[in-house]
Amino acid sequence: MNSAGKSVLALSGGVGGAKLALGLADVLPPGQLHVVANTADDFRHLGLHISPDIDTLLYTLSDSANKNLGWGLEGETWNAMDALQRLGGDTWFRLGDKDLATHLWRTTLLERGESLSQITDFLARQLGIASRVHPMCEGLVQTTVRSQGRELPFQHYFVKERCEPVVTGFSFEGIANARPNANVMALLRESALAAIVVCPSNPFVSVDPILQIPDFWPALRDHAAPIVLVSPIVAGLAIKGPTAKMMVELGMPVTALAVARHYCERYPGLIDYFVIDGSDATLADEIAALGVRVAVGSTVMSSRADKQRLARFVLDLVA
Numbered sequence: 357m358n359s360a361g362k363s364v365l366a367l368s369g370g371v372g373g374a375k376l377a378l379g380l381a382d383v384l385p386p387g388q389l390h391v392v393a394n395t396a397d398d399f400r401h402l403g404l405h406i407s408p409d410i411d412t413l414l415y416t417l418s419d420s421a422n423k424n425l426g427w428g429l430e431g432e433t434w435n436a437m438d439a440l441q442r443l444g445g446d447t448w449f450r451l452g453d454k455d456l457a458t459h460l461w462r463t464t465l466l467e468r469g470e471s472l473s474q475i476t477d478f479l480a481r482q483l484g485i486a487s488r489v490h491p492m493c494e495g496l497v498q499t500t501v502r503s504q505g506r507e508l509p510f511q512h513y514f515v516k517e518r519c520e521p522v523v524t525g526f527s528f529e530g531i532a533n534a535r536p537n538a539n540v541m542a543l544l545r546e547s548a549l550a551a552i553v554v555c556p557s558n559p560f561v562s563v564d565p566i567l568q569i570p571d572f573w574p575a576l577r578d579h580a581a582p583i584v585l586v587s588p589i590v591a592g593l594a595i596k597g598p599t600a601k602m603m604v605e606l607g608m609p610v611t612a613l614a615v616a617r618h619y620c621e622r623y624p625g626l627i628d629y630f631v632i633d634g635s636d637a638t639l640a641d642e643i644a645a646l647g648v649r650v651a652v653g654s655t656v657m658s659s660r661a662d663k664q665r666l667a668r669f670v671l672d673l674v675a
Contacts, residue, residue: 362550363388364671365543365581369562370394370409371426372588372596373555374416376670377487379663380553381417383671386486391417392540394557395472395491396499396528396565397510401449404459405466408511409562410476410491411458418483426596429454448516473539492566493534499561500527510561519598523605528565536572549581551674554627556588556655558599559618560606567623577626582674584629585619586655586666587612591635595656612636613643620646629673631655 364384368377368391381389394409408427415421415429422428432452441447451459458479465475472491480489499510503521513521543549557563567573576583592610594600600610608614612632619627630648632639633655640650653669656662 361388362548363390363543364551364553365540365549366391366553366555367557367563367566368393368409368413368555369557370397370412370597371416372594373409373557373562374413374421375657375663376553376555376586376666377413378416378419378660379657379665379667380671381485381487382660382664383667387488389487390540390543391487391489392492392537392566393476393489394562394566395493396497396531397514397561398496399498399509399511401511402446402451403463404451404456405463406449406451406459406511407462407472407476407491410489411455413489414458414476414479414483414485417480417485417487417489420483428452449511473537488539490537490540492572493537493569495530495534497531497534497565497569498529499565500529501561502526514598519601523602525606526560526564528568531565531568532570534569536569536575541575544575544579549579551671552576552579552581552583553670554583554585556586556595558588558594558597558602559615560599560602564622567626573623573626577623582628583626584631584651584670584673585627586631586670587615587633587636589615589636590633590655611639613639616643616646616648620648631670631673 366377377391393413398407420430422430422432432454436453437447437450462475471494476489501508501513502525588599589612603610616630627648629651630643631651634652637652643650651673
């Protein structure tokens with residue numbers, strides 16, 4: 357377990373990463389978990405500022421996430437979307453009635469001049485969350501999916517076209533001018549962290565945007581805390597989301613080894629421990645040859661107990 361009094365910094369995308377974030381929040385003392393959320397899939401819709409990964413983390417950490425859908429809020433209703441559809445409005449991105457309140461209030465506060473970090477802190481407190489959730493940056497960064505001559509905004513690819521277009525690459529508009537979250541950078545400068553954990557999230561559209569904010573991944577690499585990355589690929593499959601499909605279309609083997617190679621080549625020296633599932637244990641030596649320490653455990657998180665068990669496993673690695 358982590359050293360007494362030390363915080364843990366986690367990096368996360370949406371559903372898959374939020375599972376481990378919840379496990380970490382459960383096993384750490386209140387307030388010791390900080391999560392950097394991907395905001396490169398934020399976008400404006402129906403005049404509202406939508407932050408899908410932030411909201412997935414907030415709803416998961418407050419135990420209010422819709423467990424059947426895997427996104428949105430438990431007990432959701434769809435009256436507003438049904439009425440909008442009758443009016444001929446744009447309903448491809450479904451916003452539940454409860455979820456709309458989050459987007460309405462976030463947009464209102466942004467228009468009043470509050471920062472996304474301040475608003476996320478406020479929402480977390482209102483939801484009773486002791487952990488800190490930090491947007492990766494304040495400025496707008498937008499993921500574009502390249503697909504055979506087309507350029508698709510991420511949510512159009514992910515939701516409107518249901519991940520069906522063949523992926524040929526990605527770009528992050530606005531990232532060159534983005535700055536890492538000031539609170540996170542202060543945490544790195546001022547805190548003796550127990551660990552930095554990269555949750556099992558899509559490497560290309562969830563973690564890469566966070567790490568590619570100028571100056572951020574070198575700051576992580578140069579911090580004294582060990583960095584542990586949990587593979588999002590288990591036995592050739594992605595537990596959530598289109599990671600495996602993207603890897604096939606990008607010409608990569610769908611393996612934990614290929615994920616490890618992506619990180620080691622793109623961010624040399626960043627990763628200290630690479631966690632793989634027992635079903636991928638035969639890849640351990642090849643991954644270790646990339647220069648990282650390999651830990652083999654059970655990484656599939658079907659229950660809350662699974663999330664807590666994996667969180668303890670990760671923290672025990674660096675104890």
